[in-house]
Amino acid sequence: MAITKICCIGAGYVGGPTCSVIAMQCPHIKVTVVDISAQRISQWNSEKLPIYEPGLDDIVKKQRNVNLFFSTNIEESIQEADLIFISVNTPTMTFGVGKGRAVDLTYVENCARTIAQVSTNNKIVVEKSTVSVRAAENILKILNANDKPNVKFQVLSNPEFLSEGVAVENLLNPDRVIIGHEETADGLWAFKELSKVYLNWIPESKILKTNIWSSELTKLAANAFLADRISSINSISVICEAIGADVSEVAKGIGLDSRIGPKFLQASVGFGGSCFQKDLLNLVYICECLNLPQVAVYWQQVLDMNVYQKSRFSNKIIKSLCNTVTGKKITMFGFAFKKDTGDTRESPAIYVAKTLLDEGAKLNIYDPRVEPGQIKKDLTHLYVTDNPENVIKSIEIHDNPYKASHSTHAIIICTEWDKFVNLDYEEIYKHMIKPAFIFDGRKILNHKTLATIGFQVHTIGKR
Numbered sequence: 001m002a003i004t005k006i007c008c009i010g011a012g013y014v015g016g017p018t019c020s021v022i023a024m025q026c027p028h029i030k031v032t033v034v035d036i037s038a039q040r041i042s043q044w045n046s047e048k049l050p051i052y053e054p055g056l057d058d059i060v061k062k063q064r065n066v067n068l069f070f071s072t073n074i075e076e077s078i079q080e081a082d083l084i085f086i087s088v089n090t091p092t093m094t095f096g097v098g099k100g101r102a103v104d105l106t107y108v109e110n111c112a113r114t115i116a117q118v119s120t121n122n123k124i125v126v127e128k129s130t131v132s133v134r135a136a137e138n139i140l141k142i143l144n145a146n147d148k149p150n151v152k153f154q155v156l157s158n159p160e161f162l163s164e165g166v167a168v169e170n171l172l173n174p175d176r177v178i179i180g181h182e183e184t185a186d187g188l189w190a191f192k193e194l195s196k197v198y199l200n201w202i203p204e205s206k207i208l209k210t211n212i213w214s215s216e217l218t219k220l221a222a223n224a225f226l227a228d229r230i231s232s233i234n235s236i237s238v239i240c241e242a243i244g245a246d247v248s249e250v251a252k253g254i255g256l257d258s259r260i261g262p263k264f265l266q267a268s269v270g271f272g273g274s275c276f277q278k279d280l281l282n283l284v285y286i287c288e289c290l291n292l293p294q295v296a297v298y299w300q301q302v303l304d305m306n307v308y309q310k311s312r313f314s315n316k317i318i319k320s321l322c323n324t325v326t327g328k329k330i331t332m333f334g335f336a337f338k339k340d341t342g343d344t345r346e347s348p349a350i351y352v353a354k355t356l357l358d359e360g361a362k363l364n365i366y367d368p369r370v371e372p373g374q375i376k377k378d379l380t381h382l383y384v385t386d387n388p389e390n391v392i393k394s395i396e397i398h399d400n401p402y403k404a405s406h407s408t409h410a411i412i413i414c415t416e417w418d419k420f421v422n423l424d425y426e427e428i429y430k431h432m433i434k435p436a437f438i439f440d441g442r443k444i445l446n447h448k449t450l451a452t453i454g455f456q457v458h459t460i461g462k463r
């Protein structure tokens with residue numbers, strides 16, 4: 001059998017880009033991305049896609065309705081597919097045992113149940129969502145508990161490693177593709193079928209064959225290591241501020257060691273995004289369940305350091321502004337969790353905004369990609385405020401950085417958007433209240449030039 005029809009359940013940040021690239025690289029395969037959200041599907045079928053990723057629009061426009069389809073007809077798409085990706089969200093539990101830590105696999109389980117119910121021929125089911133370890137066992141249990149002796153399922157684990165903002169680049173040229181399979185002849189066959197899809201554009205040397213449990217754990221471990229590097233350099237940034245060293249210089253010195261390497265050593269206001277915190281919490285919870293308290297504490301520290309970094313930065317802003325921001329107007333440049341995305345999930349900007357709003361500040365917010373409605377939704381969320389009306393009165397969302405900074409006391413760089421680097425800061429300075437402050441939470445600006453203009457400049461990891 002050769003795969004000719006793929007169904008992907010979940011049209012989100014992973015399902016959409018991943019399947020668009022598969023459709024482009026495999027013109028002989030029909031790829032259908034399905035979702036329970038009719039709104040999301042209609043956005044994927046419209047001119048304005050539901051997510052922003054550099055390069056994605058062109059691919060979708062080229063492949064859509066050729067061999068790439070977005071649909072709400074989940075059952076029909078599952079029925080006709082040879083291979084099904086489960087790419088649904090796996091958030092942190094918000095209730096019950098494991099609340100705030102364990103990963104919620106309800107959506108994955110729902111997919112398995114639907115696949116089991118509606119399938120009429122053999123399927124390869126691929127776990128692409130980031131799950132807990134041994135999650136595939138439960139998926140298999142559900143799939144095999146049907147009364148269809150002629151329908152056989154193979155479950156593979158094929159975690160996704162793309163980073164937002166560079167998703168298309170990562171998908172076209174991944175560092176590796178990991179495929180975990182059951183250690184049986186049928187499991188090996190399923191591995192080969194999925195490999196053949198990737199081999200259309202990815203060299204065989206990059207496809208790593210593992211058992212399912214190694215594959216599931218590799219995803220969590222990779223994110224834990226990446227987040228660990230950021231917390232490590234952020235911890236060094238604290239020492240730099242205390243002793244007068246410069247964390248950028250230290251990072252460069254560390255990164256030149258070929259065993260360490262230069263990537264992911266950018267000290268910042270803290271890491272955000274939908275994955276690092278969720279996956280680390282999941283890892284910590286797994287360790288606790290396995291009765292490995294020392295290992296759990298080790299990884300918990302990576303998260304604790306991130307909270308510390310966000311709070312240190314927020315407190316520095318308040319302290320520098322004469323210990324009070326009550327009634328003061330402050331500009332936030334950037335609200336997304338990183339540049340080149342409109343995604344705000346777990347964005348450090350939310351933490352900074354909450355701290356300042358709690359202290360009575362007024363915020364002017366500008367982000368090149370985040371929708372105003374999303375900013376309002378994030379800042380009026382139950383976790384952020386118990387007074388949403390007051391928050392709405394205290395924020396202004398701007399579509400222009402010059403207007404956003406007009407008549408304000410300070411600018412905070414929360415996201416490392418390239419366009420913030422080349423703004424006319426002399427012009428901006430003229431229209432700000434003096435003394436005018438800049439808090440560069442991403443270390444992207446030329447601090448010497450800003451100081452020459454007259455700004456009081458504060459950053460991370462440097463006095």
Ligand SMILES: NC(=O)c1ccc[n+]([C@@H]2O[C@H](COP(=O)([O-])OP(=O)(O)OC[C@H]3O[C@@H](n4cnc5c(N)ncnc54)[C@H](O)[C@@H]3O)[C@@H](O)[C@H]2O)c1
Pocket residue numbers: 009010011012013014015034035036037040074087088089090107110111128129130131160161162163164274275
């Ligand atoms: N965002 C990333 O950069 C990234 C990268 C690698 C891995 N991951 C992992 O991939 C998974 C998906 O992440 P995402 O960011 O794409 O999530 P997302 O929230 O953007 O998208 C998930 C989609 O699944 C849909 N869905 C949920 N249950 C469904 C069901 N039963 N049937 C049909 N559709 C259903 C939701 O409506 C939603 O549109 C998560 O496990 C995440 O940890 C994410």
Ligand SMILES: O=c1ccn([C@@H]2O[C@H](COP(=O)(O)OP(=O)(O)O[C@H]3O[C@H](CO)[C@@H](O)[C@H](O)[C@H]3O)[C@@H](O)[C@H]2O)c(=O)[nH]1
Pocket residue numbers: 130160161162163164165223226230263264265266267268269270271272273274275276337338339
């Ligand atoms: O040196 C650095 C690098 C990143 N960050 C921050 O870390 C967060 C995460 O960035 P990044 O990892 O680039 O983006 P994500 O899209 O969250 O991607 C991570 O999470 C995905 C979901 O699991 C994985 O697939 C990716 O491999 C993994 O990099 C962002 O807030 C960044 O600003 C830093 O502060 N300093």
